[in-house]
Amino acid sequence: MPFDALLLVSFGGPEKREEVIPFLENVLRGKNVPRERMLAVAEHYYHFGGKSPINDQNRELIASIQKDFAANNIQLPIYWGNRNWHPMLAGTLRRMKNDGVKNALAFFTSAFSSYSGCRQYRENIAAAQQEVGDGAPQISKLRAFYNHPNFIQAMADRIQKTLQELPNKLRNGAQVLYTAHSIPLNMAQSSKYVEQLEEACALVSAALGRSGDRLVYQSRSGPPTQPWLEPDVLDYLREAKQKNVPAVVLAPIGFISDHMEVLYDLDTEAKNLCEEMQLPMARAATAGTHPLFVRMIRELVTERMDPGIPRRALGKYGPNHDICPENCCLPGTMRPPVTRAP
Numbered sequence: 001m002p003f004d005a006l007l008l009v010s011f012g013g014p015e016k017r018e019e020v021i022p023f024l025e026n027v028l029r030g031k032n033v034p035r036e037r038m039l040a041v042a043e044h045y046y047h048f049g050g051k052s053p054i055n056d057q058n059r060e061l062i063a064s065i066q067k068d069f070a071a072n073n074i075q076l077p078i079y080w081g082n083r084n085w086h087p088m089l090a091g092t093l094r095r096m097k098n099d100g101v102k103n104a105l106a107f108f109t110s111a112f113s114s115y116s117g118c119r120q121y122r123e124n125i126a127a128a129q130q131e132v133g134d135g136a137p138q139i140s141k142l143r144a145f146y147n148h149p150n151f152i153q154a155m156a157d158r159i160q161k162t163l164q165e166l167p168n169k170l171r172n173g174a175q176v177l178y179t180a181h182s183i184p185l186n187m188a189q190s191s192k193y194v195e196q197l198e199e200a201c202a203l204v205s206a207a208l209g210r211s212g213d214r215l216v217y218q219s220r221s222g223p224p225t226q227p228w229l230e231p232d233v234l235d236y237l238r239e240a241k242q243k244n245v246p247a248v249v250l251a252p253i254g255f256i257s258d259h260m261e262v263l264y265d266l267d268t269e270a271k272n273l274c275e276e277m278q279l280p281m282a283r284a285a286t287a288g289t290h291p292l293f294v295r296m297i298r299e300l301v302t303e304r305m306d307p308g309i310p311r312r313a314l315g316k317y318g319p320n321h322d323i324c325p326e327n328c329c330l331p332g333t334m335r336p337p338v339t340r341a342p
Helices: 017-028 035-046 054-071 089-098 115-132 149-165 193-208 233-242 260-277 291-305
Strands: 005-010 078-082 103-108 138-141 175-181 214-218 248-251 281-283
Touching: 005 054, 005 089, 005 115, 017 035, 035 260, 054 078, 054 291, 078 089, 089 115, 103 115, 103 291, 115 138, 149 193, 149 248, 149 281, 149 291, 175 193, 175 233, 193 214, 214 233, 214 260, 233 248, 233 260, 248 260, 260 281
Parallel strands: 005 078, 005 103, 103 138, 175 214, 175 248, 248 281
Antiparallel strands: none
């Protein structure tokens, strides 16, 4: 069956103050997170008026993809569904069904393989398909793109531009700190998350002709007794200051858009700490709507539509799989296999 649509699958975010708590309740449903912690996270959103930038950034990305598709004669309608806030996946799949969509490709707004960045989205799609019922479109995810040349070069461009904004006397000695969302250690051990991140960071630094840069983690939310990926970005910034690093560039490689965890954890908390320590800091943009990143999405689509098109990837691992194995990206505890959504 030919593919007849592209579905952009993302996390979602509130767009006004009164949506913050319902949104966070969706995010945390079924998780053992104290309400006090949820209310503390809500304050991050209130700090920015209750509006996450992620939905607007997804709208901009969709507009860029549509323009690129039109310029390259790709006639696929683009739909958008979120895990945690409107437009929700079930509503989007219902609209796709009503529009006659039978077999769609899905682009996940996550470059790296992990439970929350891959398998959970597939579970979300499967649940939405069950809610829609008979006639719900088939959905096939595009491969993880952490080592795609266009993603690597887009991030290298973002970092290079930020380095050029530093004063000359700081630029040569500045250290790039690649940041990604921390996850529980047992979840990391059941996916390729860390090795994919390490590979992508090494590829970007190689593209920049750099060495000595570092992968760090941000935004952990679990109890102190549960081991999560480290080092935390704030802890490492203190270490960098002690080592007399002249300046740092934070590069959120683990995120493809500047959503709330980038704005608050990096642009607010990390920035405030660096100012307090008098450590010069700049923050590189995410891939966002960089032309190379948009072109990459087109390539991922066309390679699935035409198996004869070369599948581009850098580094030692090659192109990622299209169809996830049954045991791919398991959470910390085993769950039943995903059904329907490959």
